[in-house]
Amino acid sequence: MTLPSHAQYVVIGGGIIGCSTAYHLARDHKANVVLLEQNRLTSGSTWHAAGLVGQLRSSASITQMLKYSVDLYKRLDAETGLATGWKMTGCLRLATNDDRWTEFKRLATTAQSFGMEMHLISPEEVRKMWPLMDVSDLIGASWLPTDGQASPSDIAQSLARGARMHGARIVEGCRAEGFEIKDGRVTAIRTSQGVIACETVINCGGQWARQIGAMAGVCVPLQPVRHQYVITEKVGGLSPDAATLRDPDRRTYFKEEVGGLVFGGYEPNPVPWTNGDVPGDFEFQLFEDDWDHFEQHMGAALARVPALAGTGIKKMINGPESFTPDGNFILGQAQELKNFYVGAGFNAFGIASGGGAGWVLAEWAAKGEAPMDLWVVDIRRFSDLHKDRAWTCERTLEAYGKHYTVVFPHEEYQSGRPRIVSPLYERLKKLNACFGSKLGWERPNWFAPPGVEPRDVYSMGRQNWFAHVGEEHRAVRERAGLFDQSSFAKFELKGRSAAEAISFIAANRVARGPGKLTYTQMLNSRGGIECDLTVAQLAEDHFYIVTGTGFRTHDYAWIREHIKPGLDATLTDVTGQWGTLSLMGPASRAILAAVTDADVGNAAFPFGAVREIAIAGAQVRALRVTYVGELGWELHVPVAAAGGVFDALMAAGRRHGIVPAGYRAIESLRLEKGYRAWGADITPNDSPFHAGLGWAVKLKSGEDFIGRAASGAIAAKRLAKMLAGFTTEREDVVLAGRETILRDGQFAGYLTSGGYGYTVGRPVGYGYVRRAEGVDQAYLRSGRYELVVANQVVAARIHLGALHDPANLRVRG
C-alpha cells in the first residue's frame, strides 16, 4: 500500500501494540487510521515473545485491561479468521519460602478483590497438575485457572487483519523520520515514503519509541534490554495442556510449546542493549546466544524440572525488549505535545497487555481523556529526570532485576540515588533520616533515634521502623513535628484571566480573594478526580498551586491543557524555587509565634488562609492547612533561606518537644484523619461524591467547571459506592491496600489504602463499599464488616468520619 496524504490518526509501529491500537481505533471509533511500519509487521519484539499471558496486577484498572486482552484473544479469530493461538492453560506460581507465601496470600486476596479466580494449592496438588516438576522445596503454589498462552505473531496479524477489515490502512516498509510541529501540535509526519498530514500521532514504536519521541521532543523513558529464553526438544510426559509456570524464587518461567518447554527468566544482572539509537533495520533479528549469562536460568530450570537433564535445546532466543524505570509500561498523552500519544515500554508483558492496551489507548486518543484510572502506566508519571538516559538505564536495570523478587510493602529503589535533594538534605541526614525516593527526590521516611541505624529492614510483617514512626506520630499529635516537604510540586498561575482560568478547571471555589487557600479537586468530563491539590490566591491575578511530588508532570499538564484558549493566564512550574517545611501539631502556633513578628493567632491567621510572613530574615509564604489533622502551617520558603528557617523552627520548638518527622508518620496521621490520597483512595474512576468530598464541589455556585454535568448527575442519584474507613479488631494485622471488604459476609469492595494509626492503636484502611442498587450512610452503618487480609478473614469496624476525633476514639473499646 502506498502512503496516503492524510489520516486522522497515524499509528507508528506494527508490533502487537500498534496493531491493537489501530484495530480499536478503526473498530470502536470508525476512525480514519493509517499504521506505519518501518519494516514488516511483528518484526520488532513481537515475533520472538514467549507468549505467556497473565492477568493479575496490583492495579484494578491494569488487571481489567489484561482481562480484556484475554477476552479478545479468545474470540478474535471468529471475527478475523486468523487464530491467535490462545490456550487457557492456567498459570502456576511457586512459593518456596514464607515471604513468598505471604505475598501469594495477599495476591489471592487482591484477586478476590478484583473478581479474579485464584487458588492457593499444596505441593501435592501441584505435583498432580505438573508431574514433571520437583515439588520437594515448595510451600505451595498459586493457581490462576484463566491465565494462559498465545502466539504473539498470530495475535498481531489477527489484529492487523481486523484493523484492515474495519478500514484501517497499513503501510509496511515506511519509516517515520520526523515531525512537522505547529503551535504545540504535530501537523504531519515525514516518512521514508513522503509526508502524511495527520490530526493525532500514536507512537507504538516498541524499543524505538524513545527515539521516535525524541524527534518530536517527547521523552519516552525506556531502555532496551537483552531478554533470553530457550526452546527445548520434546520433553517426555509433558502434557500439551500443561499450565504455564512461574518459579519466581528461582527467577524462571516455563511454558509448553509443541511438546517441549520454553523457559527463560529475569536475572539480577540484566544486560542492557544500546544507549544509542536502535538501528532501523533491526528486523526479525536476534542477538548472539549468550550461554554464559543464561547459565543461571539453566541451573534453576534443571532443578525444577529434572527431566530437562536429558532433553536437548532446540534454540535460544536472545531478543531485545523495552523496559522502564518502574516496571510499568508507558501509555497516554505526552505532556510535550497536545496530539501525541505513546504506547510503549512493555517490560516483557506486551503480549499479555496488547489487547487491552490498544483498547484504552484508542479510547484515550479518540476522546482526549483516559477512559479509566491508568495512573500507574500514565506517561505523565515521569519528569525531566527521565530525560537522563544513564539514570533511566540504571533504574530500569534495577526494576528488571526485581521482576520476580518478593515485593515487600514500603520497598524503595536503591539505584541512582541520591538524585534530587532538598535544601535540608544534609541537615536531615545529620538527624539520622532514613530516606526514600519519589520522582528522584530524596525524602525522609523516618528518623532513627540515637544508636539506631537509619535503614529499612523489609519484612512482610511490621518492619523495623514501626516503633520509631509511632514516636513521630505521637509527637505531632501531642506536641509538634517538622516535615521537609520541599519536593511538593508548585506552580504559579498569573495573568488578568488567571481567576477565570483556574475557576473553570477546579471543582471547588478557588478564586475567593487574595489571602484565601482552597482544597480542591480537578475533574474529568466523567466527574472523576484527575487532580487533588491546594490553590492559594496571592493576588487578584496570581495563584499558587501546591500538589504532590509524584503528580508534578501530570497536574501541570492537566491544568495547562485546560486553560481555555485566548485567556491571559500563564502557568509556571516553580517547584525548584521553594522549599517546604510543614510545621504541624498543637504547639505549632507557639513555635511559629516565636520566630515571626506576624500575628499567627486564629483570628488574624485562620484555617484556609495564606499570608506572607518573615522568619529568620526570609519572606515565607505561610499556608494554614494540614494533611495530618492537627493545627499547622505549610511554610514555603525561598530555597536559599530554607536551612535558616528550619534551624530557627527547630530551635524555637525545642522547649515544646518538636521532632523532625517523615513521610511514614504523615501516612499514619492522614489515615486517622481520613484525608484521601490521590492515586489510591481517589482516582479518575472516583467522583468527589463517591469519596465523601462532595462538599468541595461548587455545584450550587452556578459557576461552570470541567466535570460539572457529570457531577450533577452523580450527585442526583443514589451513589453506587462510598468511601469509608475501617479498623480491624485485631491489632496485629498488616494492611497494605487491596484487602477485600466483606459486608454481612458478602463481597462489598476492597481497600484503596492501608496502614496503621498509632493514636487509635489499630490498623486503618479506606475503601469503597459498593452495591449495584446504590449505597447511603444508613446502608453503610447497618452492615457487619470483615476484611480479608492475606486470605484470612478478620473482624472490622466501619468509620464514616475521622478516626482520631475524640468522639470516635470509642474504637479502642
Ligand SMILES: Cc1cc2nc3c(=O)[nH]c(=O)nc-3n(C[C@H](O)[C@H](O)[C@H](O)COP(=O)(O)OP(=O)(O)OC[C@H]3O[C@@H](n4cnc5c(N)ncnc54)[C@H](O)[C@@H]3O)c2cc1C
Ligand atoms: C525474549 C522475550 C520474551 C518475551 N516473552 C513475553 C511473554 O511471554 N509474554 C508477554 O506478554 N510479553 C513477552 N515479551 C514482550 C513482548 O514481546 C513485547 O512487550 C511486545 O512485543 C512489545 O510490542 P510492541 O508493539 O510495543 O513493540 P514491537 O513489537 O517491537 O513493535 C514496534 C514496531 O515499531 C516499528 N517501528 C519502530 N520505529 C519505527 C519508525 N520510525 N517508523 C515506523 N515503524 C517503526 C518497529 O519496526 C516494530 O515493528 C517478550 C519479549 C522478549 C524479548
